[in-house]
Amino acid sequence: MHYDVVIVGGGAGGLELAAQLGRKLGGREGRERVLLVDKMPFHIWKPTLHEVAAGTLDAHQEGLSYTVLARRNHFSFVMGEFMALNAAQQSIRLAAITNEAGKEVVPERSIGYRHLVLALGSGSNSFGTPGIENAYLLESVRDAQRFHADWLSACAHASYAEPRSLSVAIVGAGATGVELSAELLEAHTMLQESQGSSQRFRLEINLIEGGDRILGGLPPRISEQAATALERKGVRVMTGTRVQALEPGEVITPDGPVAADLIVWAAGIKASDRNALLGLEVNRINxxxxxxxxxxxxxxxxxxxxxxxxxxxxxxxxxxxAQAAHQQGSYLTQVLYAALKEGRFDEPFVYKDFGSLVSLGDNKGVGNLMGGLSGKNFFVQGLVAKWMYMSLHLMHHRAILGTVKTAVLALARLLQQRVSGRMKLH
Known part of the structure; x- marks a missing residue:
């Protein structure tokens, strides 16, 4: 099996690259020359994993089939886990696929390429913290679904068992930690509204951050607004708190243990250790x-x-x-299309920071627009910021589905939300 362009990883950047390049080549040419590889059969935009975890987004409704996307956008797709790279022979190896019983259904495969794009994403950085196995990670749809199932079980237990409370500790107050806090609060509110007073329970969320403020990568004003909003909702924001270890039922800090029925680790990112085995230059976080x-x-x-x-x-x-992956996908579309047409696109990649937006739950958000490299920063908050945050998701869908299909999808999901509500309880 050989393709001119092989893209490994169907996340935001990899999928958008495959879709845009396939559409530019068109029809049979695109399907014969461009291949996307991913270990999952469907795609979910990674910034929405915290919503899947909280149950305010249904992964089965949100997920987009790679096979369907490939047919619509004129590229090929194969499912498989990337194992190894042989740069000298210009080929990659994919692991065998087994069924639930452990029986091999697809053997290991080798795929040759003319151009290879690695869009492997990243995972969480545990920083060597003892007891990390006691925490939930949100690196994939499966991780989010596993947390959601246990979250629902914990909520059911708290509804009937004294002292009628549920405690959640979230380690790391970047975008994922902050947004997960807000989504869990919203999910808890909806759950309480569906129950009688005798089944209601108190939710305690401790957001633990080692830095001196939450959302450390964003402007201080956004950090302050987000911290204030979360504290008003009842979240205990613990900045300047280093986590020493994770134990069943508690997070160990220099100021003492923090009780937690559920622990989520959302601190830092690190690429896969496997990257260091590919024979390519890597940095300290792989x-x-x-x-x-x-x-x-x-x-x-x-x-x-x-x-x-x-x-x-x-x-x-x-x-x-996500905006960086989006820009890089668009850039490589130009580079690779020119190469496939025996031309040349030699402009360097230039990242443009268009700002950051953070969702703080229902109809709330904060953010800055236009970035901080030049010109003014524009601060937005409340419903306007929330709508802008949602528009980022639609921009991603537009890149892989087109304008008309994205508009239809947005309308269908709005109607579905009004009929069935936001929270997934199964």
Whole structure:
């Protein structure tokens, strides 16, 4: 099996690249020349995993089939887990696929390429914290669904058992930790409204951050607004608190243990340890080092998204955000399309920071627009920020579905939400 362009990873950047490149090539040419590889059969936008975890977003409704997307956007798709790279022979290996009984249904495969794009994403950085196995991670749909199932069980237990309370500790107050706090509060409110007074319970959320403020990568004003909003909702925001260990039922800190029926680890990112075994240059958190053309240390191998350490300004690398993956996917579409048409696109990749938005639950949000490299920053909050946050998701869908289909999908989901509500209870 051989393709001109092989893209490994169907996240925001990888899928958008496959869709845009397939559409530019069109029809049979796109399907014969462009291949997307992912270990899952369907795609969910990673910034929504906290909503899946809380149950305010249904993964089965939100998920988009890679097979259907491939047919509509004129690229090919195969399911499989990326195992190894042989840059000298320009090929990759995919692991065998087994069924639930452990029987092999698809053997290991080798796929040759002319150009390879690694869009492998990233996971959580445990920083060597003892007891990390006692925490939930939100790195995939399966992680989010596992937490959601246990969250519902814990809610049911708290509804009938004294002292009628449920405590959740979230370690790490970046966007994921902050947004998960808000979504859990919203899910709890909806659950309480559906129960009688005798079944209601108190939810305690402790948001633990080692830095001096939450949302440390964003402007201080956003941090202050978000902290105030969360505290008003009842979240205990603990900044400047280093986590020493995680134990069953509690988080150990220098100021004493923090009780927790459920612990979620959302502190820091780290690329897969497997990246260091690919024969490519990596940095200290296993991101693939790329140049200003997104090229790795191997010929014809590119990397984008969270798995790539892309040079930016003042010695910094491009932040691991969905908007960065989106821009990198669009950039590589131009590069690879030119190469496939025997042309050349030699402009460097330039990241533009369009700002950041954080969802704080129902009809609330905060953010800054237009970035901080030049010009003014515009601060937005409340319903306007929430709508803008939701529009980012629609922009992603537009890149892979087109304008008309995205509009229809948005309308269908709005009507479905009004009929069935937001919370998933099964």
């Amino acid at each position: 991101q693939l080092v790329v140049d200003d053309r997104l090229r790795t240390s191997a010929p014809q191998v590119y990397a984008l998204g969270d798995c790539a350490a892309t040079p930016w300004v003042d010695g910094k690398t491009v932040p691991a955000r």
